[in-house]
Amino acid sequence: MLTKDYSYTIPGVTEHGFKQQLLRAVRFLMPFLIIGGLWEVSARAGWVHSSSLPAPSAILGSFWQLAWVKGVLWKHFISSLYRLVVGYLLATVAGVTVGALLSLRPTFRLLFEPVLSLLVSVPSIAWVPVLLIILGLDSRTVIAAVFLGAFFAITYNTMRGIETVNKNLVNAARLMGVNRVRLFFSVLLPGSLVSLITGLRLGIGYSWRALVGGEMLAAMVKWGLGTMVFQARFWNDVSMMFVGIIIIGLSGYLLDRTFLRWLEVVTVERWGMLATQK
């Protein structure tokens, strides 16, 4: 009886779930459709200058041109992504290492924590003018800015995370004769993951900002989303700017919501270390 009941209700539940998701998606898209519609109408009717505020259809057309007819959009995108990945990965490796070293030696922590907390609050784009002088006007400056953007946030949060790992766990592992490397990878790293992931998320946000800003300011960078938006100004091509800005916004959003969120779900959330908000 119970089993029958159970199997009967499940399809109903999933259908309900699907419907709800559809409803949510429609509700999410509605404001965009309303604003897009009004915008399109006012652009067609000539109430706004199409040169400064092109209609959504014109922006879509420009996207089509850039993405498939000319195909330059992907080259811009890949160049940006490449710089982000290189700078960010270096920052992750360096940040976790330095953060771990700082947290394991109380003297280091006493010495460096205040400086570090001050450096975290420096806007990552502020490093760009210094880097322009030291490294020149090319891609290296942008990668270095990406690196610095993420490095301090990751270092700081790794350090804070390891500090808050339950000391009993550490002692228990030590008593069981675990060596230092094993201790780090099996106890300290998983134990500090909540804080570390916070650092990684903050870091990727800062990196993304530094990347876009750096690409705009480094004059010899030829490819990149920031470069694309910046160059569009010289041709007064507002549609191209819109395409660039939308891609920048979406990528920034997705970077945070996809792989870092995934990392959070498969580790700390599954281990029950994080109070799930929903």
Add this chain to the structure above:
Amino acid sequence: MKNKKNLIAAIPVVLFLVGWEILARNKVVNQALFPPPTVIAVELADLFFKGLPVQSELLNHVGETLVRVGLSFSLGLLVGMILGVAMGLSRLTYFFFNPLITMLMPIPGIALAPLFIVWFGFGNETIIPLGVLSAFFPVVYTTVAGVRSVDRQLVQAAQIMGASRWKVISSVYLPWAAVYVFNGMKLGLARCWMTVIAVEFIAATNWGLGYLILSSSDNMRADIVYGGIFLLIVIYFVLERGVIHTLENRTIARWGMIHST
């Protein structure tokens, strides 16, 4: 105890600066790229004293940036709080604005700068709207969260006792949401400051700390670039510690909602 800690924290900074000074003076590192800290300090002082009886060039740059940040931060805060409360109280407003805010918030201010330059032109016309936007998003986001988390029983209790709608908003919703709003303010100030400086890099004409730093970078004046960035760190620290912290201690910490630090 606190003094001792500060003293210890100063050690690496002092060592770093002394090491830099020695390396630069002995030409181990290129002086054009890494001018010794004393040279940077002298250069900053020079800039400060330039045209002093009437005005000071350095203070003009800093003042211009602070005016921009102050203006755009207060505007962003005001609009953010109003819309935040509206979104927290009305479902329709929430469903309309929430998707827009979610999608627009992650766009870096500097990415919008070229667009705003085309629309409004160089200078404050571009810098201030972008500053407003950057302060607005964190504030509205946290205000909504705060208002939506209000204990329904408190609202009902106030209503039963005959409080008007405005009274309920000002005496129940806003104090409850204050902790959230303060968080938003902190984030908003940080982002506003960052965005104003960044947009000054590309859109400012003649004045502003960002303008000073980038134009010096173009002229290969490393000393002024370092000096400017040093100032940038100090000013942000003072803003955060001085303004936000004092405000926090006087309100939500006194109300017992957070521990004062």
